[in-house]
Amino acid sequence: MSVIESLALEGTSKIVLLVLDGLGDLPDPAHRGQTPLEAARTPNLDAVARASALGRLTPVAPGITPGSGPGHLGLFGYDPLTHLVGRGVLEALGAGIDLQHGDVAARANFCTIDASGVVTDRRAGRIGSDVCARLVGLLHTSIPRIDDVEVVLQAGKGHRFVAVLRGSGLGGAASDADPHKEGKPVPPAHALEAGERNEKTARVVNTFVKRASEVLEAEHPANAVLMRGLSERPKFAGYRERFKLRAAAIAAYPMYRGVASLAGMDLFVPPGEGAAEAFAVAAQQWASHDYIFIHVKGTDMAGEDGNFDAKVAVIEAVDQALPRLLALEPDVLCVTGDHSTPVPMRGHSWHPVPVLVHSVFCFPDPHPRFHETSCRTGSLGDLASRDLIAVLLANAGRLDKYGA
Amino acid sequence: MSVIESLALEGTSKIVLLVLDGLGDLPDPAHRGQTPLEAARTPNLDAVARASALGRLTPVAPGITPGSGPGHLGLFGYDPLTHLVGRGVLEALGAGIDLQHGDVAARANFCTIDASGVVTDRRAGRIGSDVCARLVGLLHTSIPRIDDVEVVLQAGKGHRFVAVLRGSGLGGAASDADPHKEGKPVPPAHALEAGERNEKTARVVNTFVKRASEVLEAEHPANAVLMRGLSERPKFAGYRERFKLRAAAIAAYPMYRGVASLAGMDLFVPPGEGAAEAFAVAAQQWASHDYIFIHVKGTDMAGEDGNFDAKVAVIEAVDQALPRLLALEPDVLCVTGDHSTPVPMRGHSWHPVPVLVHSVFCFPDPHPRFHETSCRTGSLGDLASRDLIAVLLANAGRLDKYGA
Numbered sequence: 001m002s003v004i005e006s007l008a009l010e011g012t013s014k015i016v017l018l019v020l021d022g023l024g025d026l027p028d029p030a031h032r033g034q035t036p037l038e039a040a041r042t043p044n045l046d047a048v049a050r051a052s053a054l055g056r057l058t059p060v061a062p063g064i065t066p067g068s069g070p071g072h073l074g075l076f077g078y079d080p081l082t083h084l085v086g087r088g089v090l091e092a093l094g095a096g097i098d099l100q101h102g103d104v105a106a107r108a109n110f111c112t113i114d115a116s117g118v119v120t121d122r123r124a125g126r127i128g129s130d131v132c133a134r135l136v137g138l139l140h141t142s143i144p145r146i147d148d149v150e151v152v153l154q155a156g157k158g159h160r161f162v163a164v165l166r167g168s169g170l171g172g173a174a175s176d177a178d179p180h181k182e183g184k185p186v187p188p189a190h191a192l193e194a195g196e197r198n199e200k201t202a203r204v205v206n207t208f209v210k211r212a213s214e215v216l217e218a219e220h221p222a223n224a225v226l227m228r229g230l231s232e233r234p235k236f237a238g239y240r241e242r243f244k245l246r247a248a249a250i251a252a253y254p255m256y257r258g259v260a261s262l263a264g265m266d267l268f269v270p271p272g273e274g275a276a277e278a279f280a281v282a283a284q285q286w287a288s289h290d291y292i293f294i295h296v297k298g299t300d301m302a303g304e305d306g307n308f309d310a311k312v313a314v315i316e317a318v319d320q321a322l323p324r325l326l327a328l329e330p331d332v333l334c335v336t337g338d339h340s341t342p343v344p345m346r347g348h349s350w351h352p353v354p355v356l357v358h359s360v361f362c363f364p365d366p367h368p369r370f371h372e373t374s375c376r377t378g379s380l381g382d383l384a385s386r387d388l389i390a391v392l393l394a395n396a397g398r399l400d401k402y403g404a
Numbered sequence: 405m406s407v408i409e410s411l412a413l414e415g416t417s418k419i420v421l422l423v424l425d426g427l428g429d430l431p432d433p434a435h436r437g438q439t440p441l442e443a444a445r446t447p448n449l450d451a452v453a454r455a456s457a458l459g460r461l462t463p464v465a466p467g468i469t470p471g472s473g474p475g476h477l478g479l480f481g482y483d484p485l486t487h488l489v490g491r492g493v494l495e496a497l498g499a500g501i502d503l504q505h506g507d508v509a510a511r512a513n514f515c516t517i518d519a520s521g522v523v524t525d526r527r528a529g530r531i532g533s534d535v536c537a538r539l540v541g542l543l544h545t546s547i548p549r550i551d552d553v554e555v556v557l558q559a560g561k562g563h564r565f566v567a568v569l570r571g572s573g574l575g576g577a578a579s580d581a582d583p584h585k586e587g588k589p590v591p592p593a594h595a596l597e598a599g600e601r602n603e604k605t606a607r608v609v610n611t612f613v614k615r616a617s618e619v620l621e622a623e624h625p626a627n628a629v630l631m632r633g634l635s636e637r638p639k640f641a642g643y644r645e646r647f648k649l650r651a652a653a654i655a656a657y658p659m660y661r662g663v664a665s666l667a668g669m670d671l672f673v674p675p676g677e678g679a680a681e682a683f684a685v686a687a688q689q690w691a692s693h694d695y696i697f698i699h700v701k702g703t704d705m706a707g708e709d710g711n712f713d714a715k716v717a718v719i720e721a722v723d724q725a726l727p728r729l730l731a732l733e734p735d736v737l738c739v740t741g742d743h744s745t746p747v748p749m750r751g752h753s754w755h756p757v758p759v760l761v762h763s764v765f766c767f768p769d770p771h772p773r774f775h776e777t778s779c780r781t782g783s784l785g786d787l788a789s790r791d792l793i794a795v796l797l798a799n800a801g802r803l804d805k806y807g808a
Contacts, residue, residue, distance in 0.1 A: 003464075003465065003468065003485060361430065361746070361748070361749055361753070363430050363755055377780060379755075379777075379780060381460065381756060381780070382786065387465065387467065390465065390466055390467025390754075391466055391467040391754070392467075393467060394467040394468070394753075399469065400469075401471050401752055402468050402470050402471060402474050402484070403470060403471035403472075403473045403475075403484065403489065404471040404472065404473055404491055404498075
């Protein structure tokens with residue numbers, strides 16, 4: 001048990017973690033050298049900022065650009081360097097599959113093999129998503145299970161799909177059934193660690209790959225499948241056990257609910273992608289939860305699109321909806337991102353993420369606004385994302401003193 | 405051996421660590437939004453600050469509120485997360501008991517049991533300290549030793565006292581002889597780790613509890629005792645061995661001398677609680693020591709009392725006495741706290757603590773004053789308390805280069 005866990009107290013105070021995905025950004029010369037947070041009109045957030053402690057979060061480690069999984073695990077208080085989630089599991093969570101303990105997940109895709117079984121196109125001629133959906137349906141009907149193992153499939157974009165093996169005694173340490181280059185046959189999966197569980201997984205994977213090629217024989221160019229990133233749903237101690245918090249996750253996208261499910265949070269789908277819809281769900285869940293994680297995706301999408309104005313618009317929409325959240329009077333309100341997604345980079349980055357913590361005892365900063373630069377000199381200082389939960393618990397009066 | 409220890413050099417330079425207990429605070433709306441450090445008139449400290457490096461210390465980890473033991477161990481260069489001191493030991497140190505290596509200490513108190521041995525009041529009707537002192541005397545006379553183990557007792561406030569077991573072959577890993585709730589009998593202590601040493605401790609504790617209830621039979625409501633937090637005095641490498649420093653601790657309160665004794669410091673009791681008295685002792689010990697830790701308690705007490713003006717007054721009194729300390733011309737002067745004790749919180753807190761380091765080579769900051777906000781942007785940056793000792797040794801010219 002960590003020190004934080006040993007000090008966590010039961011309580012009645014409420015914590016809200018509002019994550020604007022990919023919030024952090026860079027100054028844009030085309031926009032008066034401002035970041036989207038600086039350019040946005042945010043009167044409500046400004047008012048909160050003036051009574052808040054500001055700072056910056058480093059999601060994984062300096063210079064490390066996190067994916068969505070590690071980014072959120074850090075914010076939730078699970079060190080992403082020690083709480084590992086396999087690629088297959090993240091893919092399955094992102095596809096909205098309700099992973100159960102013991103499930104083994106894989107990233108999978110259709111490919112083309114020749115008569116001798118050599119892979120000639122790892123992406124099956126980039127078939128459309130409609131074709132993918134039809135073929136996944138065909139596989140599902142033809143191979144619903146292998147021995148005592150249920151095979152759960154979900155079509156993705158283009159040639160991609162997710163495969164989940166559900167049954168007893170499966171291990172996550174099995175190698176890829178994927179040559180990772182063309183001109184070679186599909187290698188059979190094998191156990192990467194000793195143990196019957198991993199051997200069983202490898203056997204099931206190899207059977208699935210073989211039977212799929214039989215089912216798909218007439219479906220050239222999508223006449224075979226590849227599987228990689230095999231991994232077991234990790235078993236992490238959850239929020240209730242670790243932090244004595246009844247936690248809710250409100251997120252429109254399945255990936256974020258999925259990562260929250262690893263932390264044992266109750267999951268809620270808002271009726272729309274906007275902050276207002278999410279805040280309405282927060283109000284409904286207020287009485288039954290102590291900690292509410294709210295995920296807003298739009299900031300990250302705008303960053304990925306390189307669309308400055310769209311990112312500003314999402315931030316302003318969150319600001320306009322903010323009074324609905326503030327009306328709930330959370331004891332601790334934290335606004336931050338899981339990582340930066342700077343508009344000029346059109347992707348995730350390693351830059352520290354602005355964070356705001358509001359509570360009665362937060363040490364309010366004199367800064368009039370919340371953005372990348374004001375956060376640099378805030379009273380929270382620079383923190384590792386994994387340490388945020390301790391600061392939130394402390395501000396909520398939910399951490400006992402360490403030592404006498 | 406740590407890197408710091410391997411690099412520590414012998415020298416003639418002098419380091420002073422002046423700890424104003426619970427120094428850090430929060431802005432108080434009732435006092436123009438200032439903290440006590442901001443509100444205090446401190447011309448002498450200001451003059452030092454203008455030639456000093458400022459920064460902030462995190463005592464244990466972000467969000468963690470430290471007790472006095474962990475708070476000071478960090479300042480002394482002992483990571484409080486790995487240098488554990490049991491509750492019983494801290495209590496004994498705080499009571500001024502000169503703990504020796506091998507001693508096992510416990511927090512103890514009088515309680516009420518009924519005829520069947522069930523605890524009916526864990527606090528023995530909250531007897532007064534005078535009754536406690538009389539009963540501790542009675543126990544001392546009646547049970548001076550158990551087999552080859554000496555029993556050292558010291559009365560505390562109300563129903564509380566400290567018990568130290570002194571003898572060979574005693575271990576600190578024994579469970580509480582305390583049901584922690586009423587309506588149950590006193591459970592016998594048992595070894596928490598295998599080993600005859602811990603079993604011996606458990607036997608002695610159980611004998612003491614049994615004999616105490618016989619001695620106290622007619623003393624209802626204080627007719628039995630409870631013991632908890634059993635722990636062994638830890639054996640840490642001391643300052644001379646680790647840092648090549650002859651260290652002195654000057655503290656009016658036994659707790660702080662006790663923690664300093666764990667670091668092998670020579671202990672001195674000033675003739676009063678004020679900084680002036682402590683600085684006079686520093687002058688006396690100047691020639692014979694390289695490092696002098698001076699503890700001022702008043703700031704913490706004022707914070708615990710929620711008394712802004714009292715905290716300001718203690719800071720101003722330290723400032724007025726400061727020229728006596730400066731006249732000794734320490735090569736390195738550090739002023740800081742072991743944790744924050746914000747007036748509005750009336751207790752210890754997790755907030756980072758302002759720190760000032762003055763030396764010829766400290767990189768002086770432009771800030772005209774020393775307080776929570778100026779320290780946020782100081783040249784020392786944000787440090788873990790456990791790293792302070794390296795910065796002090798470096799400024800004292802007492803750390804060799806690392807690598808060629």
